[in-house]
Amino acid sequence: MKQPSWWGAGVVYQIYPRSFCDASGDGIGDLRGITRKLDYLEWLGVDAVWISPFYPSPMKDFGYDISDYCGVDPVFGTLSDFDRLVEEAHGREIKVILDYVPNHTSDEHPWFVEARSSRKNPKRDWYIWRDPKPDGKPEESPPNNWESIHGGGSAWEFDEATEQFYLHTFQVEQPDLNWSNPEVREALYGVMRFWFERGVDGFRIDALPHMAKDRQFRDDLPNPDWHPEDPPSQRLRRLYSEDQPEVMEMVRGMRAVADEYEGRVLIGEIYRPLARLMDYYGEDLDGIHLPYNFGLVLLEDWTPAAVGAFVEEYERALPEGAAANWVLGNHDNPRVASRVGEAQSRVAQMLLLTLRGSPTCYYGDEIAMTDGHIPPGAEQDPQSRSNPNYNRDPERTPMQWDASSNAGFCPETAEPWLPLPEPEVLATHNVAAQQKDPRSTLSMFRRLLGLRRKVPALTGGSFRRVETKNPSVLAYARELGGEERLLVALNFGPGRETLDLSAEALETGAGEVLLSTLMDRRGSVDLRAMTLRPHEGVVLSSALRAAGR
Incomplete structure (x- = not known):
């Protein structure tokens, strides 16, 4: 198989800048704090960092309400701080990806201030304005039934x-831009060029499907599957308020x-069913390089059967030549260790880092x-204020950098x-402690990243699920050119599992353990009766025949 470009298999590490490292001493993370920790990221072995918004903002949605696309909010530093971060990251061969928020601005952005000043203002059509319905009081008669995602209620x-x-x-402070207006498009393309010229290696595009709305402004339809315990914003099926054909x-x-x-990459935040998600690659792969695959984040049934079925479904759906990608967590969803438990989170990380394509890791995982x-x-x-x-x-x-009272995130004098x-x-869940522990989650994570760099089959190889008779185990093969073969076996359960993988064994019947999630075994194992301990995953080398031989 053709070796992918850097973003086709590179490990992306998401940084939420408010929470990564505070260099200024005000209790909020900043750009200089990120630069200070680049040595750690180089040691860890990531290929790129994706930094959530740090642009000037009233912080009504912590940076996703932007008042200046081409600057740095003082709480995070200055443009000079950003330029140094890029220079220092590139010096360590780490790419820099920024959040790009094209769907909306802050209501304090100069564009919107102009737009709302008069119906005749040249910027008026840069946003989406509609007259009230003719029935009832104007302020109580919105043009249709579209609802806000943050907390529900009228959009x-x-x-x-x-x-x-x-x-x-x-949110009400985040007016949507009108992408039907060519001037808006050119202005937002100019934003991209501004950051590309400063050395940025790509963008993660926020809320991408929301950029295209129905031009007739038809009402969304009721969601028959909605229950009162579900988010209010899911009361309607968003058939017309998002993801219209014009988005492509x-x-x-x-x-x-x-x-x-x-060599620049575009990554899309696209919470859509698989069939629709694949459309975002473009008919000739001329669309988004990596439409984010949130399947492992949203999967409610964390079992080998459900995970394996989803991985196979995703693999089948990928257009020929498209790069796969995987996500376990981000700033909008509960952490993986909270969803599946700490012991199982190691198995989840091995899954993430041994599947085909590019994995994105959330800071702290x-x-x-x-x-x-x-x-x-x-x-x-x-969002918590409304719900x-x-x-x-x-x-x-x-x-959590160390075991001090502020975890090394900010000075002891700050809150x-x-x-x-x-x-x-x-005491145990911090970088300093886990760097010293050869069996820690951090040590395992780093070893996995090192394995990806050394074993081409993990970055450019094919994926093939391997059937076992153990319902608690997911196993699969990664193979490159029939010459390099790996087997990954993951125990999702709390009990010991003995596997019979003799159908996959070479003549010797043995495989070499390259890595265990428990970080305590190496050497040869008999694939006819290989035992996995509770919540253990292993990567085995030279364990397989090529499929079909």
């Missing part, structure tokens, strides 16, 4: 000064800008950080913007 806000509604798919024209435009610069406890009154996430059940603070707590765990948790 339309009445502007008294101009007596029209503007659309906000997310927008995608191709962004791709054309990226193609002006060599490499030390098995769990969701933080946020006491009542300490909530920061604006406390959907607070994203727990997965955004500060990175972290979100609380840290209890001392007994910090």
